[in-house]
Amino acid sequence: DDLRWKMPVAFSTNLPGLGSPAAWVADNLTTASDGSIQVRVYEPGKLVPPFDILQSVSDGKIAAGYTWIGYDQGKVPAVPLFAAVPFGMKPWPYIGWYYYGGGHEMLQEVYANKGFNVHAQLCGIIGPETAGWYKESIKSLEDYKGMKIRFAGLGGKVLEKLGASVTMMPGGELYQALEKGTIDGTEFSMPAIDQLLGFDQVVKYNLFPGWHQQFTAQYMLINKDEWAKTTEAQKALVEASCTAATTRGLAEGEYKNGKVLAGFQDEGVHAEQIPRDVLLELKDVTDEVLKEEASKDADFKRVYESQQEFMETYKVWDERAYLPADL
Amino acid sequence: MTVSEHDAPKGGYTPIPVADEFLHHHTELPTTRISQWLDAAMTAIGKGASWLWLVVTGVIIYAVVSRYVFGQGSVLLEEVQWHLAGAGWLLGLAYTLVVDDHVRVDVLHERLSLRTQAWIELFGLMCLLMPFLALAVYEMVPYAISSWEVGETSQAPAGLSHRWVLKAVLALSFAMILIAALSRLLKVTALLFGFPKPIRIITGTENKEDAS
Amino acid sequence: MELEALFVIGMFLTFGVLLMTGYPVAWVLGGTAVIWTLIGVVAVEDFGANLWFDYPSSMGLVPERIWGIVESETLVALPMFIFMGIMLDQSGVAEKLMKSMVKLFGNVRGGFAVTVIVIGVLLAATTGIIGASVVLLGMLSLPVMMENKYDKGFAVGTACATGTLGILIPPSIMLVLMADRLAVPEASVGDLFMGAFLPGLLLGAMYVAYAMLRPLFQPKVAPVPEGIEKITWSVVWDVAKAVLPTAALILGVLGSIFAGVATPTEASGVGAMGALLLALISGRLNLQVMNSSLQQTTRTAAFIFAIFLGATAFSVVLRGLGGDQVIEEALLGLPFGPYGVILTILFGVFILGFFLDWVEITLIILPLVAPVVQHLGFDLVWFTILFAMCLQTSFLTPPVGFALFYIKGVAPPEIKVTDIYRGVIPFILIQLVALAIVFLVPEIATWLPSVAYD
Ligand code: NA
Ligand code: NA
Numbered sequence: 003d004d005l006r007w008k009m010p011v012a013f014s015t016n017l018p019g020l021g022s023p024a025a026w027v028a029d030n031l032t033t034a035s036d037g038s039i040q041v042r043v044y045e046p047g048k049l050v051p052p053f054d055i056l057q058s059v060s061d062g063k064i065a066a067g068y069t070w071i072g073y074d075q076g077k078v079p080a081v082p083l084f085a086a087v088p089f090g091m092k093p094w095p096y097i098g099w100y101y102y103g104g105g106h107e108m109l110q111e112v113y114a115n116k117g118f119n120v121h122a123q124l125c126g127i128i129g130p131e132t133a134g135w136y137k138e139s140i141k142s143l144e145d146y147k148g149m150k151i152r153f154a155g156l157g158g159k160v161l162e163k164l165g166a167s168v169t170m171m172p173g174g175e176l177y178q179a180l181e182k183g184t185i186d187g188t189e190f191s192m193p194a195i196d197q198l199l200g201f202d203q204v205v206k207y208n209l210f211p212g213w214h215q216q217f218t219a220q221y222m223l224i225n226k227d228e229w230a231k232t233t234e235a236q237k238a239l240v241e242a243s244c245t246a247a248t249t250r251g252l253a254e255g256e257y258k259n260g261k262v263l264a265g266f267q268d269e270g271v272h273a274e275q276i277p278r279d280v281l282l283e284l285k286d287v288t289d290e291v292l293k294e295e296a297s298k299d300a301d302f303k304r305v306y307e308s309q310q311e312f313m314e315t316y317k318v319w320d321e322r323a324y325l326p327a328d329l
Numbered sequence: 330m331t332v333s334e335h336d337a338p339k340g341g342y343t344p345i346p347v348a349d350e351f352l353h354h355h356t357e358l359p360t361t362r363i364s365q366w367l368d369a370a371m372t373a374i375g376k377g378a379s380w381l382w383l384v385v386t387g388v389i390i391y392a393v394v395s396r397y398v399f400g401q402g403s404v405l406l407e408e409v410q411w412h413l414a415g416a417g418w419l420l421g422l423a424y425t426l427v428v429d430d431h432v433r434v435d436v437l438h439e440r441l442s443l444r445t446q447a448w449i450e451l452f453g454l455m456c457l458l459m460p461f462l463a464l465a466v467y468e469m470v471p472y473a474i475s476s477w478e479v480g481e482t483s484q485a486p487a488g489l490s491h492r493w494v495l496k497a498v499l500a501l502s503f504a505m506i507l508i509a510a511l512s513r514l515l516k517v518t519a520l521l522f523g524f525p526k527p528i529r530i531i532t533g534t535e536n537k538e539d540a541s
Numbered sequence: 542m543e544l545e546a547l548f549v550i551g552m553f554l555t556f557g558v559l560l561m562t563g564y565p566v567a568w569v570l571g572g573t574a575v576i577w578t579l580i581g582v583v584a585v586e587d588f589g590a591n592l593w594f595d596y597p598s599s600m601g602l603v604p605e606r607i608w609g610i611v612e613s614e615t616l617v618a619l620p621m622f623i624f625m626g627i628m629l630d631q632s633g634v635a636e637k638l639m640k641s642m643v644k645l646f647g648n649v650r651g652g653f654a655v656t657v658i659v660i661g662v663l664l665a666a667t668t669g670i671i672g673a674s675v676v677l678l679g680m681l682s683l684p685v686m687m688e689n690k691y692d693k694g695f696a697v698g699t700a701c702a703t704g705t706l707g708i709l710i711p712p713s714i715m716l717v718l719m720a721d722r723l724a725v726p727e728a729s730v731g732d733l734f735m736g737a738f739l740p741g742l743l744l745g746a747m748y749v750a751y752a753m754l755r756p757l758f759q760p761k762v763a764p765v766p767e768g769i770e771k772i773t774w775s776v777v778w779d780v781a782k783a784v785l786p787t788a789a790l791i792l793g794v795l796g797s798i799f800a801g802v803a804t805p806t807e808a809s810g811v812g813a814m815g816a817l818l819l820a821l822i823s824g825r826l827n828l829q830v831m832n833s834s835l836q837q838t839t840r841t842a843a844f845i846f847a848i849f850l851g852a853t854a855f856s857v858v859l860r861g862l863g864g865d866q867v868i869e870e871a872l873l874g875l876p877f878g879p880y881g882v883i884l885t886i887l888f889g890v891f892i893l894g895f896f897l898d899w900v901e902i903t904l905i906i907l908p909l910v911a912p913v914v915q916h917l918g919f920d921l922v923w924f925t926i927l928f929a930m931c932l933q934t935s936f937l938t939p940p941v942g943f944a945l946f947y948i949k950g951v952a953p954p955e956i957k958v959t960d961i962y963r964g965v966i967p968f969i970l971i972q973l974v975a976l977a978i979v980f981l982v983p984e985i986a987t988w989l990p991s992v993a994y995d
Contacts, residue, residue: 044860047609049857051605051612061597073756076484076488117479168403168404168487170404175728178725178729179801180726276515294440376839379714379832379835382620382838384623389617389807392807393802395946411614415611415612417847419846424839424840424847425844428840431567432728433564433565434563437562437563446725449562450564452564453565456572457559461854465603468603472605478723499608523771
C-alpha cells in the first residue's frame, strides 16, 4: 500500500536552506518512489505548532515532520548538540561526525532514552549564522552587560551569564523591536535569511563570526511504527533523499550568502569581526555552560564528549589542510 | 440606566454598565441541587482565577520597569506572563459557561419558547459541546502526562521549568467545562422531563450574582 | 478535488445551519469539527474515499494546537486590553469628557453628534474593545440628543457607529488576534496598529463630515439647541482638563509602542495599569468594582478564547478534508485578476459579517485567504486593514451586529429598533466609501508602517 505522509515543517519553505530542503525532500520522495511514499508539506502552524512537531510525530498523530530539533531541548536536553552548538563544528566536520562518528546512532538513542518513538534523519544543514545584528559594535565582553538582546538556544544562556538581558521574541516581532530599540540586538540566521526579515534596514552592525551557531541542522522525524512499515527500498530512498537535501541545502546557503552580504555592505552595513580576545572569553563561558549541561544529563555528556573527542583529532587536519580564507 | 448630570452618584460606587448584559440572551433554565453545587464550584474557581489579570498587569509593569531601570529583562518574566494569562482564561471557561455568556446567534433563538430553547440546548450539549469536550480531554490527559514524564522545561535555557503544570491546567480546564456542561444538561432535563427535580427558575443575570 | 469541494461546502453548511439554532458559536464550531471528523473517517475507511484524512492528524491534534494558543505571548495582550477597557469605563473619564465637550460644541448645528464622534475617536485610541465604547457613548449621549430633539435615527446611528471605531483604531484586540493568526514578520501587531491608524482617523473624519453636512441639508435632524452658554475660556480649560487623562493614556499605550519603549503586549499591561490608576484617582475604585471588573474581563476573554478553541478544531478538520486547496484553487481560479480576487474576498467578508462576528471570521477565514493574497504579491498590511475595516462594518450590519445589540440595550425606550437600523445605514455606506478609498490609495494603510522604519 502506498504510504501517505503529512509533513508539517518548522520553517516556511521559502526560507533558503532552512525551509527549502523540506519542500525538495517531499517532492523528491514522492517522485523517486513512484508514488509509493507520498509526502505533503504543511507550512508552519498549519497543522501543528512548530514546537510540537516532535511530540505529535512520536505520538503517531502525524507520520513525519521536518524541524530544527533544538526547539525540543526542553524535552530532550541533548538535542541542541545535534542542532547547533556554540563554538561547535563547521558544517562539513559535523556531517563527518554525524555519518561516520556515530552521531546518527547516538541521536536515535537520545530520543529513545526519553521515550520518544521517532526515527530521526539528518535532512538539511546550513553554514554559520551571523553573530547577529546590533545598534553598536562589540569591542569587549563588557558591551554585553545590560544589552537587551534576542538570542535563542545555548548561546542565549552564555550571554545571560555575561549580564545581557536575553529574550526569545518570535521572528515576526524582531524588525520592529530592533528599529524601536525595544531590543539592542538580535541573532536570527544566515544573511540570505536575515535579509528576508529586513534587519539591514534598521541596524547597521552585522557581527561575525557566528560563534553561537557554526552549523544549523534540520532533521526529518518519522514515527517509528511508520518507519517499520517501510520496505528496505523505501528506507534507502528516504536516507538518500535526506542526504541529498543536506548537500543541496548547504549548497544553496553557501551560494547565496556572499552576494547578499556584499549587498548589505553597499547599503552601509558594517560587517565587523568580534575581537579575538572577546571570542576567547566567550568560548570560556560557553565551555562552562556546556559542562553544566553535561553534568545535568547523561546523554548530553556522552554526545558532548564524543563531539569534543572528534574535534580534537579533526583540528589536526583542519588547521593544516585548508587554505586560509584571505589567500 | 442613564448617567446624566442629575442622577450621577456623588463619588463612590457607580453601577457597572456591563456591556454583556445587553448582548447575551440567556435561556432561563430551572436549577437542580447537583447543578447548584457544581455551578458554585466552577464559578468560585473562575472568579478566583480572575485575580490573575491583576497579577499579570503587575508582572508586565515589573518586567518593563526592570528592563529600563535595572537593565535586565528576562525570558523568565515573559514566560510567567503567558503562563498566568493562559491559566486565567482557561480556568474562566467553565465559569463563562455557567453564567451562559458564550456568544450565540440570537436572531431566531430569542423568539423561541423556553421548551424549544431547552430542546436546542439538549441537542447542543449532547451532539456538539460534550463530544467535543470529551475528545479534547481524552487527548489532553496523555499530552500533559507525557510532558510530566520527560520533565519538560522551557526551550529557552533561562525559562520556566515544569511545563506539565500548565498542560495539566489545560486538561483540567476542559474537564471543568465538561462538568459545567453536565450541570447544564441536568438543568435541561429537569425542565424537559422533570428529572432531576427542578428547584426554582432563575434568570441568567440573577445567576451571575448568586452563583458565588 | 470534487469530493474535497463537496466536503468543504458541507462543513460550512453544517456550521451555518447549526449556528441558526442559537447554540453558542464556539461549541457549534467544535461540534461541527467532531461531526465532520466522523464523516471523514467513515468516508475513508468504509467507502474508500481518496482523501488524506484521519482522526489523529485532525481532531487528534487539538491539544497541540490549543497549547500553541496558550503559549502565544502576543495573545497576552488580549485580556489585558479588555481589562483596560473595562477599567477605563469605571474611571468616568468619558463622562467628564462628554460633559465638558458638550459645552464647547453644543451651540453648533449637529454639535452634539460631532462631540460624540470626537470623544469616540479619543476613546477608540485608548481602548481595544467595542462593547464598552458603544454602551458608554450611547448612555452618555442619547439622553442629551433626545432632550435637544435630535432625529432618533441620526442620534442613535452616530453613537452606535462611532462606538465601533475602537476595534479599528489601535490599540485593538482584533488587530492583536489578526497578527497572531497571520504569524508573518511583515504584518506584526505593531505593523497592523500603525497601518490601522490613518484609516481609523479617515473614518472618524468622514463621520464628522456627515454629522456636520447632513443637518445643513436637513436642519430638522439636528436643531440648534436653546439655552446653551457661550464659550468662555473656562469652558476651554474644562475641556483641556478632561482631555488630559485620556491623552496621557493614549501617549502611554500607543506612544510606548510607536516609540519602542514597549512591545504591544507590554503596552497592554501599561495601559491596564494606567486605566487602573485613573479609576483609582477618580475615587471610584473599591473592592466590589475591582472584583466585578476582573470577572467581566474573564468572561469576555473566555468567550473569545472559547471561539478560538472551536475554530482551531474546525480549521484543522477543514484542512484535513482538503479545505485549503479547495479554497485556494477556487480563489485563484476566479476570472477577475488579482484585484478582483481581493474584492471578492472583501465582499465575502462583508456578507459573512451580516451573520458571523469578527472573531470567527478572523480565526477561520483570514488564515485561509492570507496565503493566497501573499501569493498574489499584495501588501499584507494593506489587505489586513481592508479586512479589518470590513469586520468593523460587520458590527453594524443586522441580523448579527453586536453594536446594534449593545445600543439597543442602553437606548432610551422611545428609540425603536427601526430607528437604529435606519440610523446606521448612512454609516455603513460611509464605511464602504472609506473601504474603497483605502483600496484605491493603499498608502493610507501602508505609509505609516513604512516611514516608521526609514
Ligand atoms: Na482601539
Ligand atoms: Na453583522
